[in-house]
Structure formats: C-alpha cells, structure tokens
Amino acid sequence: MRELLDLYASDYSAAEQKLSGLEDDQSSIHYPTVFLYIGDEAGHAIEPMIQSNELKWDNNAGVIYFHVSSSEANAASGSAGYKASSYHGANRNRSVPKVTRVALTDVVDGKTDNRTKRKDIGTAFHKEGRHLADLNRALRQVSDTIADYGRLYASFDRLHLAVITRVDDPLNVLVPEISLLAQSIFLQLFKSVQMDLYALINEREQSETFGLASAAGISFLRELDGMQRPDYSFSARLQVTGDGLSIPVTHKASPLFDLVYVLSDRNERGITTLNGMQDNYEIICNILLLKNRRRKETQVQSSDISYNNSSFKNSLMTESGRQGFVSAGLSKVKRPNHSIALTVLYHFFKQIKERLEIADLQGSKEKLSFFGLDAAAMDTRMLDLMPSEDSLIDMSGLLTNNIRYDQLRRMSLREAEEALFGDGCTIFFRKHFTSSAEVNLGYVKASDELRATVNRNMKDQPLFSFFQVAKWTDEKNEADSVMTAVRARMRDLVREIDIAQDELGRIREQRVDDLKFQRLPFMDKQNVRSFIRAFFDAVYRLEWQLLRLETELALYRKFAAELERLHEKYRIRVEQMALLEETLNAAAQHSIRSADDYIGQNIFEYYERVTAAVMKDIEEKRGASIFFEERFLGNMTELLQQGDSAFLERLMEICRKYILTAEPFAQTFEEELLLRANVSVAYSNRKALSRDELFNRLYRTLEEHAVVHIRLLDYTHEHRYEEKYLFGDRESEFIRYALGVDESSRIYKLGCVHEKRSSGVEKLNIMGGFHLEDLMYYRNGKVYYETYLQNGYEFHTLEPALLPDLR
Secondary structure: OHHHHHHHHHHHHHHHHHHHHHHHOOEOEOOOEEEEEEOOHHHHHHHHHHHHHHHHEOOHHHOEEEEEEOOHHHHHHHOOOOOOOEEEOOOOOOEEEOEEEEEOHHHHOOOOOOOOHHHHHHHHHHHOOHHHHHHHHHHHHHHHHHHHOHHHOOOOOEEEEEEEEEOOOHHHHHHHHHHHHHHHHHOOOOOEEEEEEEEEEOOOOOOOOHHHHHHHHHHHHHHHHHHOOOOOOEEEEEEEOOOOOEEEEEEOOOOOOOOEEEEEOEOOOOOEOOOOHHHHHHHHHHHHHHHOEOOOHHHHOOOOOOOOHHHHHHHOEOOOOOEOEEEEEEEEEEOOHHHHHHHHHHHHHHHHHHHHHHOOOOOHHHHHHHOOOOHHHHHHHHHHHOOOHHHHHHHHHOOOOOOOHHHHOOOEHHHHHHHHHOOHHHHHHHHHHHHHHHHHHHHOOHHHHHHHHHHHHHHHOOOOOHHHHHHHOOOOOOOOOHHHHHHHHHHHHHHHHHHHHHHHHHHHOOEHHHOOOOOOOOOHHHHHHHHHHHHHHHHHHHHHHHHHHHHHHHHHHHHHHHHHHHHHHHHHHHHHHHHHHHHHHHHHHHHHHHOOOOOOOOHHHHHHHHHHHHHHHHHHHHOOOHHHOOOOOOOHHHHHHOOHHHHHHHHHHHHHHHHOOOHHHOOOHHHHHHHHHOOOOOOOOOOOOOHHHHHHHHHHHHHHHOOOOOOEOOOOOOOOEEEEEEEEOOOOHHHHHHHHOOOOOOOOEEEEEEOOOOOEEEEEEEEEEEOHHHEHHHHHHHHHHHHHHHOOOOOOOOOHHHOOOOO
16 A cells, blocks of 8 residues: 555656646756766666656757666666666667666676775776677767767767766776777767766665775775876777777876766765765756756846856866865755645545545434335335235134034133134134245345445435444444434334233133124124124234234344444444545655655645645535545445555545646645745734745755765865855746845855746755865775775776875
8 A cells, every 4th residue: 555655646746747847848958968887886876867867858868878887687787677768869760779788798707706806807808808899889889879869959069978986886997998988989979078977985885895895985086086187198999990900099198087076875964865876866967957058048148157167177176286076965845746645635535534424314214214224114114024904804714613602602712712713713824924924024135125225325325425324323322323213113112012912812811792793682693703703803903913013023123133234344444444544644744754855844734724625616616425426436335345455546546636636736836835834824923934034944945955965074175165056947036035145145156057947946066176085985994995905905907106195
C-alpha cells in the first residue's frame, strides 16, 4: 500500500511539474553538451541527470551521455537499470541511443589486487590496444550524432564537455587520457571545447573500506591538483585510425580543465545532505544550465546580472596563478505537490467517511423498513408462509364417530374431540397447516433476502452504507439498533404464544354445554353438527392463530441470526475504513515532515479546508450524493471487499480527476504559500503573516538550504569567492523582492536565471577559490593515503617526482 500511495503522489507531482513546464516555458541550452562519466560509480548519476534535464531543458534530446566503465555488467548496473531512450536526429531512419557505453574489459580484467589495482589499470590502458579503438569509434559516433542534432542549438561553435567521476573509483586514473581523447575528437567538429570536471566525494558509505577508499580518493585529488597547475602538459598516442594507426594527442602547458567542481554528500556544515549524491547530480545539471543557457532576445537586452564564466574563473586565481576548486549548493522552494497529493487524499477519504457516518434514520420503523423487517413486510411474508385461515372449513369434512349430542354435552371439548374424531383433527391440522408452514419456512432464505434488500436500499440511498448497517445491527447499540426492535417483537411473540397456549388449554377444558351455539330440541344430529362448527371455530381457529405466532417467531429468529452475521460482515468494513484512515493520515504526515526543502507549515490544516470546499462545490453543482454514485465511488462495500488497493485506487482516481484539478490548486507557489501561512489566522488579525514577511522567510530558507556541498577547514578561507543565482520568473514578486534584499550590503554577486514559472523557485550558490589542502576530506584522508603508501600500496602510474607535493 505504501508503494501505491507513493506512486500516486509521485505521479501527481510529476504531472504538475510537466504541466508547469508546459505553461512555464522550459529553458534551452545554447551549445551542444556531452556528459562523460568515468568509472562504475559515476554511472549512478546517469538516470537522475537524464530525468532532471528532460524536465528542465526543452532541447534535452540533443544531450549525449557517454559512460566509460570497467565491464558490461557494471555499465548496466551503474545506471541503476535505466533503459536508454531512443531519439531521432536529423537522420530519421536511424534511432540514436541517448546513452553510449564503452567497457574497458581488457584494461580492468584480472586487476583484483587492491595494493596495485589503480596503477595496474593505468599501465594496462597504455599497453592494450583494443579498448583505445573502441573508445575512438564510440566517441566519433557521438560526434556524428551531435552533428545530427545541430538544429537544436543556437550555436555550433563550442561544445560543453562535463567529465564526472567519483574520487575513489580506480578508473579515474584514466581521467586525463579519456578526457583529452574526447576533447581531441570533438575539436574536429567544434571550434572549441569547454571541459569541466565534477569530482564526487562519497563520505557516508565507507564503513568497510573507509581507509582504502579515502587513500584512493586522495591519490586522485593529488593527481587532479597537478592537472590544474598552469604548467601541466600531457602527450600520448590516443587517437586511432580505422587502419589501426595511432596519432598523438597533446595538451600544452595549462590547466587540464576549465573549472574543477568538488561535490560531497556532506555540506559545509558537516551535515549529510538529505538526498546524498542525488542532490549533487541535480547541482551539476543546474551548473551546466547556468553556464550554457540560451538567452532570449528580450533577456539579452535586459540589465539582469548574468553568469560570466571568464569573470568567475579569474576570481578564483591566486597571484601565483594557482586556480582554486569550486563547489556549489542548491535549494528549491516549490509547491509540495507530493505532500499535497497525500494530504488531499486523506482529507477526501475523511470527508467521505464522515458523510457516511453522519447519515441516519430517526425512527425504528424506518430502520426496520431498510432491512425489510417492518410490520408490513413481515405480514406479507406470513401470507406466503401460512395456509389460509379460511382453509379451516375443510376440517368440517372429517369423518365423525356415531355419537349422540346427549352423550357429548357433559364432556370437555378435549374429550368431545376425542369421542368424535379420535386423532383425526390433530393429524389433519398437522398435515395441512403445521407441516405446510414448516416447509414454507424452510424455503425462506433469510440471508439472501436480507442481503438483496440491504443492497437495493444502499443503492437507492447511497448515503446509507456499511456504517449504518453495522451500527443498526449492533446489539450493544440499544438506542439505534434494529436488533432492539427485532428482539422486542420476538419477546412480544413469546408472550402472545404463552397467552394463546393458555387460552387454548382453557377452552379445551370447557364443557360442551358451555360452548355457545344454537341447540334445537329433538334435533340431535343437527345439534352435533352445530357443535362441530362451533368447536372448530373456537379451538382450531385459535390453533391456527397460535401456529401463526409460532411461525412468525421462527421467521424472526431466522432474520435475527442473519442480522448478527450481517453485523460481523459490515463491522469488518468499518474497521477496515478505520485502519485505512490511520494509514492515509500517517502517509500524509510523514510526507509533510519530509518536505525539508519547503516551508511546510499548515499543509494539513489548509488542505483540509480546501478539500472540504471543493467537495461542497461539486455537491452543490451535481447533487448531495454525487460522490456515491456509480461513476464515482459506487458500491463501497464491494470495493472494500476487493481489498484496500482497489478502494484506494478509486479514491485516487477521483482525487486526480475532480479534486486536485479544481481552481484552488492552480495558484502560484507564492499565493499558495501565503494562504497556507495564514490559514489559521482571521482576516482582521494583525498577526497575519504579511507578504514581505513571508518572502523574507522564503529567502532565508533558500539561502539556508543552498549551503555548498563540501566541508572546508576554514569557512572564510583566503580566496573564497561566491556567486548566487535564482532560477525563476524574473517578473514575479518574490524574485523582485529577493534581488532587492541586502542589495547595498551584499558581498557576493546575485543574479537571476529567468524562467517563466509559477511552480517555484530554485537557488544555486557557487563558491570557489579553495584548494586541495582546504578540504576536510583531504586532511582526514591524507593520513590513510600516506599509511597505505608506506605499506607498499601503489596508486599512481606517474613517477613520484611528477606528482605535486603533499600539502
């Protein structure tokens, strides 16, 4: 059920984002972009980055993702099971995969000795030949594919190459070779290639290999420090022709990468980020958008502060020419669609439950009628069960013994019956009346009748459901239970039967002479016949009435037993609803508590009111019982019998179609947040949160959550330089407010990436100027690195003299 709820909320959230994207106008990237993932661990970034770019970049179809892994298996698992989509370029007859993968099997196979694994991979790369041919072939194919996508970009002069690797992945020993090979091949198509490196540090999941992983990470960062020196140069025969001839690739003295971004799963405060590496993947996408965004004509002419890569890069440079590393942090403020979906589902469920619980019938007669157990219905049943009272006349045809009236007159009626008929009357009555009633009673299917009557009435009166059936059949609920009325009628019948039996016994002991009927002198046979008629009328009419009472009591007992079973059946549904309410409530509350990236106040209270108002509006337009009609919830009992999932799916479908699409859910995030902030405050209350107060709180929240994803030894290190960018609608009230806050005292550059959107705003903080020795990760890992080197571990293919000094 948890998966079903999460899928529902996620689908709504994704649909809202896509809807906002359609309305909001997605951004476009200016130059072609290639993401180059080196190492198995880096492969985990592919799927989330594709999803992020598809959501935000309208020309994302032209973005290429290139993964270099250790084997085919790791290439597949590294992308977390992502199924590569296919997009068509200029050549419509050819389907081009979004992800290209090359596995360096020959290079990594057999390299299992952790003491020299990283070095062995680097050495094998330069000895083996097939993998270089594969890399060349794949990169040239990528180059051709990019050419097919030329129409998607504003300019084809430059290519942005983003190299992504984990610092502790052994394959990053090949970062210079693979990066320069890719750059050299792309330079055959583009005038320039801007190459950045994104080094990912995973500090959290190293419980078993923390020492070796840290040492491997430091070895790469040490090499990286050398790659970024102003005098760094490199030359190797990396390009391979179709005939197997090798061509040298040379990098002249300059830093290898334009900028190096270092991103950890711990932020500047030392706190583990909420979503770990997932946050870093989204940061990378935002940085690429910031650096490579196509500006529209109206924006080009505006005076907005925009990102300038050259200016930013120069701000990181020391007097000695040493270039600093960069890190970043990202925060988002948006409508908490996931929490809203679950909260609205809960309140919709609760409103439905309350409508069902509150429905009632005032009198016991009406409730008995609901079950088909009212007096009129029971009388109708009795007509079918009992032989007609008029059939008693047939008893006058019974044969009698030849006996004079004078002999009868002093007898009791019991004795007179015996004298005249023997046991003939008893046998006749039992056969034609008692047995017939018993047989007819046996044909009565109380459970079927009761179920059919209840189902019909619940269908005709949708507000009466299993809640009422369970309540009205509960013997403990004396005030409202039909069982009280049924039991009372049964007690009355028992008393009436006792009275009738006593009366019958008294009459049978009565003397014949005391019975009232016409006697004629000297008419003995006529007097006997008159007595017989009076006898049947006095005794067997009372026997018939007694039989009717006993039959009715038996009938009530059958229905009473079925009412008990019916109560158990519907009590289970009531308990099922109670458990569902707890589950939905818990899911909504958990989602609200997890909405860390948003001011999540009053979500529960606000959407309780909104949901109630939307439902009331629908009922006023379509009828009070609209939600219980067949096209909405229909027969809830049957739904619940199918299981919680079937019932929840119907609830979710109604929420998606009729509740979440209502006007109150179409507000901008600013309007929604302000309404939510003041949901519990009266309009005249001066404590109501003003728009400026809300915007200030929103601005502080964005800043607090955009802390950079790296921990440094000193927050205010010497060369620290910061720039901050808002991603949102430049014309919105909040963005205008945010750009004006602390404008005169601001010590950092604050700009805006204009994206017409109403769903939220993002803030990207980029900070640079720190060096290898400023990293807490470096200080902590350096001890392990030196210890492993002292114990015979070899991490580098470079000669020790060519490595930068440990700082």
